[in-house]
C-alpha cells in the first residue's frame with residue numbers, strides 16, 4: 129500500500145531551497161458582477177489587453193464567464209505591475225501557460241499570483257518570496273460536509289464538525305482556499321496540500337503555518353472566500369479594491 133510522506137517533508141521536498149521570506153503581500157481585488165450583459169471592462173477591448181498567446185487561450189475558452197475573468201485577471205495583473213514599474217500596462221508581459229505559475233517577463237524578482245471565481249478576480253504580488261492566492265465563490269448548495277470527509281484530514285474534519293450553524297460551510301471554504309493558496313505558493317502537489325493540516329485557519333486569527341509557509345484566510349469579498357500563502361511568518365498583507373472603471377482608467381492613454 130502506498131504510504132503518504134508526512135506533509136511537511138513532501139512540501140519541503142518540492143521546494144529544496146528555502147524560499148525567501150515575503151515582507152508585504154499586496155492583494156488586488158476586482159469585483160465582477162455575475163452574468164454581465166456588457167463587456168467586463170467597457171471600452172477596453174480584448175486585443176488591447178491580451179498578447180497573441182493570451183488571445184489563443186481566450187479564444188479556446190467556450191464560456192463567456194471564463195473569457196471575462198481571464199481578460200479581467202490579465203488586465204488587473206498588468207495594471208498592478210505597471211503601477212509598480214511606472215510604465216503603461218501595455219508594456220507588461222505575463223507568461224500565459226495554462227496550469228503554470230504566472231511570471232512577469234523581465235521582472236522576475238516580482239512575484240504574482242492570480243485567482244478568479246464567480247464574481248471576483250484576485251491578484252497578489254510581492255517583491256520577493258513565492259506567493260499564492262485563491263478565491264472560491266461560497267456555494268451554499270454544496271454538500272461541504274461530504275466534501276470535507278472526502279478531502280480533509282481528521283483534525284480539520286473534526287474542527288469543522290464542531291463549528292455551529294452556517295460556519296462549517298464557511299469553514300470548508302476557508303480550508304479549501306487555504307490549500308489552493310498553499311499549492312500555488314509552494315508548487316506542492318495535490319497529495320501534499322490535501323494532507324496538510326491547516327485547521328488553525330478555522331480559529332482566529334485564521335492563519336496556519338506549514339513548513340516555511342504561512343497561510344492566511346481573509347474576510348470574504350462578494351460572497352467569495354479568499355486565502356493567501358507566502359513564505360515566512362512575519363509578512364503583512366494589504367487589500368486594494370478595484371472596480372471596472374478604475375481598471376479601464378489605468379489602461380487609458
Ligand SMILES: CC(C)(COP(=O)(O)OP(=O)(O)OC[C@H]1O[C@@H](n2cnc3c(N)ncnc32)[C@H](O)[C@@H]1OP(=O)(O)O)[C@@H](O)C(=O)NCCC(=O)NCCS
Pocket residue numbers: 198201224225226227228229230241242243244245261262263279304307308311312313315317318321322
Ligand atoms: C491549477 C490550480 C492551482 C488552479 O486553481 P483554481 O482554483 O482552479 O483556479 P484559480 O482561478 O484559483 O487559479 C487559476 C490561476 O492560477 C494560476 N496557476 C495555474 N497553475 C498554477 C500553478 N501550478 N502554480 C501557481 N499558480 C498557478 C494561473 O495564473 C491561473 O490563472 P490563468 O489560468 O488565468 O492563467 C488548481 O486547479 C490545482 O491544480 N491545484 C492543485 C492543488 C489542489 O488540488 N488543491 C485542492 C485543494 S484542496
